[in-house]
């Protein structure tokens with residue numbers, strides 16, 4: 001007699017893991033990966049999409065915007081990407097959650113995922129997030145790469161729209177106008193050709209207007225702080241960085257080399273560079289420091305030229321020429337102390353209004369930050385679906401495009417052949433659409 005023992009046991013499912021894969025404290029974003037058979041189901045319980053409810057049936061690789069919610073409480077604004085097992089590197093379902101609220105909300109998101117059944121673990125296989133790069137060198141792939149590193153909500157929103165094709169659509173619109181112009185020329189309809197060219201030019205100009213702030217969302221904007229010794233440059237750098245990055249002392253010549261730190265102003269990544277005071281170098285090391293200061297000034301978007309309120313202008317003449325430069329902002333520091341600096345004379349000498357601050361007490365720092373915000377943030381409100389230029393390379397190509405327009409129009413007016421010129425414009429657009 002045989003005796004069969006049947007054990008009624010369900011096969012044990014392998015667990016679904018959740019982990020933060022971004023280094024702690026890096027920027028305002030953390031990326032959480034959910035990996036395993038229940039990844040989609042667990043994410044579904046925690047995610048409320050803006051336009052989508054069910055993550056189980058979404059196409060692999062697409063991204064979605066929404067919130068992670070726990071018992072009706074919104075924990076964070078997130079961008080989520082689901083990669084189905086057959087497309088992921090390990091064969092497991094992956095849900096990638098890009099959290100924007102910094103490390104604390106991300107931890108709460110993790111806890112919520114654990115509540116729904118995920119096993120919390122140390123980071124596994126960050127390589128998985130490379131799934132989706134299959135789109136090659138397209139503008140969308142570029143936006144996606146930057147989106148995963150976005151340092152602010154605004155950056156994430158803007159890049160998400162570009163990932164979803166806003167900039168490509170605008171560029172394809174320009175291409176269409178150029179081709180129409182070309183066609184009109186062949187039919188000897190010069191007026192129509194001109195009109196189409198003008199339309200193309202208008203779109204390019206509109207796009208370039210977004211470049212100033214669009215690029216600043218993805219690349220740190222460099223601000224260099226210059227001025228005579230002891231005027232408070234390092235104190236100002238530390239105030240902008242909200243930490244003691246540079247050494248401050250009452251003795252002139254404290255900062256001898258370049259000191260730089262990163263911060264963000266409403267999501268705009270900034271690099272603040274503090275340098276040696278502008279004066280005759282006393283030794284070789286100081287001379288090198290001053291040379292670096294000059295280099296930093298050349299590569300910075302804005303330089304803050306600091307004057308000391310407690311010293312007469314005759315003691316600070318070395319900073320005048322730097323303050324006259326186009327991208328220089330005139331700053332008078334130490335306004336909490338009795339002044340010996342004639343502000344009206346300084347402003348007349350430089351031809352600019354000065355921002356008056358005390359880097360030590362914080363007085364006037366709000367105005368300085370407001371100025372920087374105005375420089376780097378979009379002029380109007382960012383519209384959903386708006387095309388934005390977000391890399392310097394795109395800006396360069398489109399600027400070259402714009403520069404060529406007047407000559408082409410002139411050639412057209414003179415009845416010259418502009419076929420080759422249009423081809424060159426199309427090539428420039430192609431380079432933006434499909435960067436190497």
Ligand SMILES: Nc1nc2c(ncn2[C@@H]2O[C@H](COP(=O)(O)OP(=O)(O)OP(=O)(O)O)[C@@H](O)[C@H]2O)c(=O)[nH]1
Pocket residue numbers: 228229230231232233234235236247248249250251252253254255256275276277333334335336337357358359360361
């Ligand atoms: N009262 C007052 N003191 C300030 C202010 N800013 C800086 N100081 C003081 O001025 C002195 C020089 O400040 P630093 O920030 O080291 O000046 P610096 O321009 O970096 O100097 P160097 O690196 O030597 O060129 C320190 O004693 C600061 O505490 C301010 O706004 N108000």
Ligand SMILES: [Mg+2]
Pocket residue numbers: 233234235246247248254255274275
């Ligand atoms: Mg200093």
